Amino acid sequence: MKALLYKQFCLACHPMAVVFCFFGVMLLIPNYPYTVVFFYVTLGIFFTFMNQREQRDLFYMSLLPVRKRDAVKVSAVFMAIIELASLVIAVPFAMLSARLNPLGGNAVGLDANAALFAAGLLLYTVFNAVFLPAFYRSGYKVGVSYLKAVIPVTLVILLCEALPHFPALLWLNDTSTEGNVRQLPLLAAALVIYAASMPLIYRRAAKYYEKVDL
Amino acid sequence: MDILRVEGLTKCYPSFTLDHVSFAVPQGAVMGFIGRNGAGKSTTLKSILGMVHPDEGHVFFQERDTADDERYMKENIGVVPGGMTFYPKKKLRTVTEVTRRFYPNWDEAKYQHYCKVFLLDEEKRVDQLSDGMRVKYLIALALSHGATLLIMDEPTSGLDPVSRDELTGLFRSIVADGTRSILFSTHITSDLEKCASHIAFIKEGALLYSGTVEDFRHAFADRGNTMEDIIVSVERRDWNEGTII
Numbered sequence: 001m002k003a004l005l006y007k008q009f010c011l012a013c014h015p016m017a018v019v020f021c022f023f024g025v026m027l028l029i030p031n032y033p034y035t036v037v038f039f040y041v042t043l044g045i046f047f048t049f050m051n052q053r054e055q056r057d058l059f060y061m062s063l064l065p066v067r068k069r070d071a072v073k074v075s076a077v078f079m080a081i082i083e084l085a086s087l088v089i090a091v092p093f094a095m096l097s098a099r100l101n102p103l104g105g106n107a108v109g110l111d112a113n114a115a116l117f118a119a120g121l122l123l124y125t126v127f128n129a130v131f132l133p134a135f136y137r138s139g140y141k142v143g144v145s146y147l148k149a150v151i152p153v154t155l156v157i158l159l160c161e162a163l164p165h166f167p168a169l170l171w172l173n174d175t176s177t178e179g180n181v182r183q184l185p186l187l188a189a190a191l192v193i194y195a196a197s198m199p200l201i202y203r204r205a206a207k208y209y210e211k212v213d214l
Numbered sequence: 215m216d217i218l219r220v221e222g223l224t225k226c227y228p229s230f231t232l233d234h235v236s237f238a239v240p241q242g243a244v245m246g247f248i249g250r251n252g253a254g255k256s257t258t259l260k261s262i263l264g265m266v267h268p269d270e271g272h273v274f275f276q277e278r279d280t281a282d283d284e285r286y287m288k289e290n291i292g293v294v295p296g297g298m299t300f301y302p303k304k305k306l307r308t309v310t311e312v313t314r315r316f317y318p319n320w321d322e323a324k325y326q327h328y329c330k331v332f333l334l335d336e337e338k339r340v341d342q343l344s345d346g347m348r349v350k351y352l353i354a355l356a357l358s359h360g361a362t363l364l365i366m367d368e369p370t371s372g373l374d375p376v377s378r379d380e381l382t383g384l385f386r387s388i389v390a391d392g393t394r395s396i397l398f399s400t401h402i403t404s405d406l407e408k409c410a411s412h413i414a415f416i417k418e419g420a421l422l423y424s425g426t427v428e429d430f431r432h433a434f435a436d437r438g439n440t441m442e443d444i445i446v447s448v449e450r451r452d453w454n455e456g457t458i459i
Binding site: 010213 | 313
């Protein structure tokens, strides 16, 4: 896996996948739909898969002494690294955002708090669950797979941004320490869902890819 | 001893069937896998490499079934695909740096030696190499990790006669000590005359012949004197007056 990850970052990774990881800085923009930050990260992953297809990465890997399902595994691990890195990098910007806007009040939707990170993990889970198996059904249909994934991801974004507009869910926008503590169970649940889903997503995608003739 | 044994390889597509292909590559042999375009050469090689799933059949590398131990075969073979088309915009140095990590037997001194003798500039991008140099680069990679079998898909296609002659000479040198073997597909009969010790001849998905070049000439003596005459005679399809309407 070490050699495969080295290959992934050295040959396959599109530079924008790394650049988008730093889009957490957008949490400093006042009144902005912050979940879009995570959408950009999925775009970076899409670029990487497109780059892999154009460079015939799966063909290259099929000549190496690795199992076919390892090609899927390295993609899943790569996605997880990029997604989790984007969340970690966003943390200091979220803290700074809370300090700059102590009253919160993002007019668009979610504020930069623990609930936003839970939404990010949920969004990534949905994206991975649709995109990875869809891509490895063929091994080359990147655009269609992304389109299939983007539709539910957009719905999750709309839902998450709409929730704090309901009076009963105003606490989701709380950026105070107490508010973040109250939101922590949401973040923990999202993290569990994300971590538990990744192996299942990988297995499903690998099952499809095993049947693909290159 | 056979380094590679293919038994009853079958793959059905809607418009083409690879039909129970069986042959063996002896150790130290250069086996030319010949047939016209669309005969099933690439499908057979891809099935051997696990890139295509055969409906039936087995592939044995050093008597180990590759279905059970594909990794062992891939660690011990070198593959030269038809035109090296992966990562064309990367430098050779980068591709090598990544590739070598997959082979526990990688020998850097050997690799540097082959770069020198094949005049490979590691600072060049893959797409800056000529077709012949790309084949040499992949051969350098294969020999540097101690491959005992080189599988090449039309390595001489599109090359000028001088480069083809140079490569066929290289193939002979690779197997000279008897420890390595080569299986290469081609539709250029003159390449076979120059370097092949064995032939597998495929037509419309079915293997017509597999054995030594000498036996091949005897078996098809009534079809012509040269290899080209024999293959053209077997493959030729005459057009009739109804062809063009």
